[in-house]
Amino acid sequence: MAQFFKAKPNRSKKLSSKLSLEVTQLDHLGAGMAEHEGKWVFIPGALPGERVQVQLIEQKKNYARAKLLQIESASAARITPPCPHYAECGGCDMQHLSLESQREFKSQALENILARSTGVGSDALENPLIADGWHYRRRARLATLLDKDTQQLQLGFRAEASKAVVPISQCPVLAKALSDLIAPLAIVLNRLKGKQRLGHVELIEADNGRFLVLRITAPLVAADRKQLQAFAEEHKISLLFVDNEGELEYLHGEARLPRYQLEQGKLSLAFAPGNFIQVNGVINQAMVQQAMDWLDIQPGERVLDLFCGVGNFSLPLASRGAEVVGVEGVTEMVLQARSNAADNGFETLRFFGADLSADLSTEPWLGKIDKLLLDPARAGAYESLKWLKKMKPTRVLYVSCNPASLARDAVLLLDAGYKLTRLGLVDMFPQTHHSEAMALFELAK
Incomplete structure (x- = not known):
């Protein structure tokens, strides 16, 4: 039987006696779920198919949370976490689940949450972007x-x-x-x-x-x-x-900024400490390539890249002959994106700073475009998508780090006349429940 680290009890909450429960599924955060007295009990660390001994630590009207004490019968998908710090460290939360099962869970969770919001079935689901599950963070x-x-x-x-x-x-x-x-x-x-x-x-x-x-x-x-x-x-x-x-x-060392390459080394992007970049370099390169393929950029098309960061998608878009405008809310990254464009010889690539959750009606870059790419933070891009009627792109590529906000924003896109045609998991963070996703929406004819 596996024994787990026991956190100090919260004296302000009344703890239950020990319970033995059957886990039937995982929630979207990777916690096991079991039914008890007519409500769902969420159990971090437990897996479907397992009988576990738990103690309730929080009870609400419609659900409860429990601490995992022992595994009485283990799932075949359970593995021994290789990291000696896994029980205490807050960085990873799925090392106890095999990598193949992690990806099945993430793909299914993505499909389910989009289906509930949009009614779109598995027809749009593509093969996930995957790479090595260890030593991937740069x-x-x-x-x-x-x-x-x-x-x-x-x-x-x-x-x-x-x-x-x-x-x-x-x-x-x-x-x-x-x-x-x-x-x-x-x-x-x-x-x-x-x-x-x-x-x-x-x-x-x-x-x-x-x-x-x-x-x-x-x-x-x-x-x-x-x-x-x-x-x-x-x-x-x-x-x-x-x-x-x-x-x-x-x-x-030399006074220089760290850099990473895209497009088989044809592009080189610098970033400063504090600038956001994708931490999984191999998956990022695959993600950029898939974005270019799905958008099917043609020379001369006007493309708007919102939440553009230091130019991770903007520069590859420009390399295909598109007329690209990137917009970012963090001033330091706007300046770095401009420097990256100059370093790579893209004189017509333009970057603007703007609060993309605010009123965009007076922004000089807002207008008719051919295609739109969005790569927002976890909060999503709901406010920016309210300006779709003014932009009228034929294709919208949405790169998401939060399936819940993607599902919410997808409803707005569908209501605006778009159809979800392609959807895929991007396994940016193996050994955690976190996942990225890519969704392509095309304007219905």
């Missing part, structure tokens, strides 16, 4: 916490729904070279006299090298800087400081 932000009693600096990820830092020695979803840096980095950071001045730590594996970015709240003394420089030299990484104002200081 970027991660680690938290630091100085223990006041021991004066030890803890380096790791936050525990789930907590500010507590779980110290880690490795991370099997992080690029191997970055994972190998964690343990020696924790040692050198604990040797610093000014370790109380350290904030988060960002690790980046880019196509032009590895980068370590240290957030500092105050300048470090010369001896500390010397230790960090020696660490960077030994591990052949670029080391940067970022201060409270966001200013960068290069302590070791």
